[in-house]
Amino acid sequence: MYKKFIKLLPGLLIIGLLSFGCAQSPDVKQEMTPKASQTQQQAEKNVYKGTIVGKSNKAKTISIEVGKGKQAQTMMVKFDDQTKGVEHAVKGHAAIITFEKRGNDVYAKVIKQKLAKLPQGVTEIKTEELSALVTNAHKMYLVDSRPASRYGQSHLPGAVSIPVPMLKEKQSALLPADKNELLIFYCGGPT
CATH class of the missing domain: 3.40.250 (Oxidized Rhodanese; domain 1)
Known part of the structure; x- marks a missing residue:
């Protein structure tokens, strides 16, 4: 054997x-319906999957690009002391961010590496x-x-x-x- x-x-x-x-940019899972964009579907599941494009420790924000091609959008989430896995928010690396809404703000709950x-x-x-x-x-x-x-x-x-x-x-x-x-x-x- x-x-x-x-x-x-x-x-x-x-x-x-x-x-x-x-170690290339990840493919974001394509589960699109005719009426909903990929980004909207991810937001409905409270999960962003994509590439980290920026992180500010001073402002406590992370920018992640989700979607592909013309539908790609950069989303911003905040993080705080309750956020797990902030060390995985590295510019240029693939990540999966599970988030929650707090009022008008979006906060990362868990950040994980997106591995092949x-x-x-x-x-x-x-x-x-x-x-x-x-x-x-x-x-x-x-x-x-x-x-x-x-x-x-x-x-x-x-x-x-x-x-x-x-x-x-x-x-x-x-x-x-x-x-x-x-x-x-x-x-x-x-x-």
Whole structure:
């Protein structure tokens, strides 16, 4: 069973990266009705999903862009000492903000990172596990999927630079011929 899984792993990882990208702006779930915009539907559920575009600790406000394309809107929410997860409101990062209305104001209750979902059959490896594999010189194919300029600044020992756009273009031709080899991808943000 393990060998079958290992043989499928490269293909599953490629599909996952091509489908979900790596540390890119998230896709906001599309559940639109003809009469309601995406932003209105999210507000009705008291949840904003999108990319943080700004945060002011002095004004205690967070701006989040929700929606896609022409329907994208920047929404502002306040936060206070009761707001959980304020540390996840990082400019340029994907987030999910659950909020409540207090009078005319909108206050964030909980802020969470919006992470990419892994395809079925692909597992996440924790930093400590990867560190042990690198330290013990475990045989693996380690792929840095960040832009080449970031790879040039610094990368994990033994990592090969295969940025996501290159992987989309050349696909499995960039991966090792040995389909039993352990294949690990990493990027610059939470996925």
